[in-house]
Amino acid sequence: MIPHGRPVMTEADIAAEAGLELHTWRRRHGTDFRARMSVTNPGERLRLYDATQVRAYLTGQPVPPLPDAGEPHPDDLLSTEEVAAALGTDVSTVRSYASTGYLAPGIELHGRRWWPRRVVQERIDAGDQRHHPELTGAGRRPGDPRNRAPRGRRTEARVQEVAADLATAEAEGRASVTAAELARRYAVSQRTGERLLAAARQHLQQHS
Template identity: 50%
Template sequence: MIPYGRLAFTLDDVAARAGVSLSTWRRQHHAAFTAAVKPLPGSTRPLLYDAAQVDAHLNGQPVPALPEEPHGQDLLTDAETGAVAGLSASTIRADATTGLIDPGTELHGRRWWTRAAAEARAGRPAQYKGRTPGAKDRAPRRTAPDARVPEVAAALAAAENGTGPAVTAAALAARYGVSTRTAERLVARARTHTA
């Protein structure tokens, strides 16, 4: 979350503010900085830091606290927006593309939404409500019967009676143009078909 009226800095910005390169910053100053200044809540990739806190640390002053009261113009990540709206982060991103929530603001390589937009989205019903409670369509889908199974069952019966040749998986594979393993499955299903 980026609090309303506050600037956010990446580590590149912090190093530039200190007047050193990022590699020098990481070698010489980063450990002391991260001990004193915590990233803004919810910021990841990149980590963001409050500009007022950064400036206070660089000037050797006490680090001021972040505002605790939520404001309607606070900028929230997709996950934070989803938490306020009672939805998942992926739903927030999808809603932004379909117009159910405003498209947000691009900042520091990611999209942000205002707290007011998240609260407004919480009041509207979801476009897709999911499965209706008590739905009866949970049975497995029916598949069309395999026409080869009765043929193989008849060939097996003829082989047992001595009126037909022996049924082998290799012969069935050649006859139907399938693998030997599929032919073995046909034989197994034909045996249960006759039983």
């Protein structure tokens, strides 16, 4: 989660603010930084740090404590995993909901997709409304093939999402996503996961 009103930074952001290449920053400062700073999103692949703490560290000032979490705010940003937990489903279903309009598309930030807490709560409060005209088209029932995003558009969205994952992993020096992970994420075959990974790598090369 990214708490409302509390900007966060990735290690790539921190290196850029320090005026260093990411690998140089990690070599010179990474160990000390991680020993003194805590991530704001424990357990997530993408490590996020409180921007106020980071800037105090970078300028040699005392690092302030993290503010109390307080009450949940409607504009807190929830990760895909947190949305899945709130809706009682899995991450691949959340992505499917977003691509078909059952759930708002969310916000792209730090190479990830996030949803305001209020959007998720509205989805919960509305119950199962997938047959409503404003979401699926007049007269269409849940499961109607016309409710699904066109295959090409869905595949392209996945390719772009995986490409963003690859770019972030490379920037932060983390292990890259694998075809097996993609197969689990999107509930597809291992072969389809391999095709997605290859297409995402090609997408990165074309847009580098």
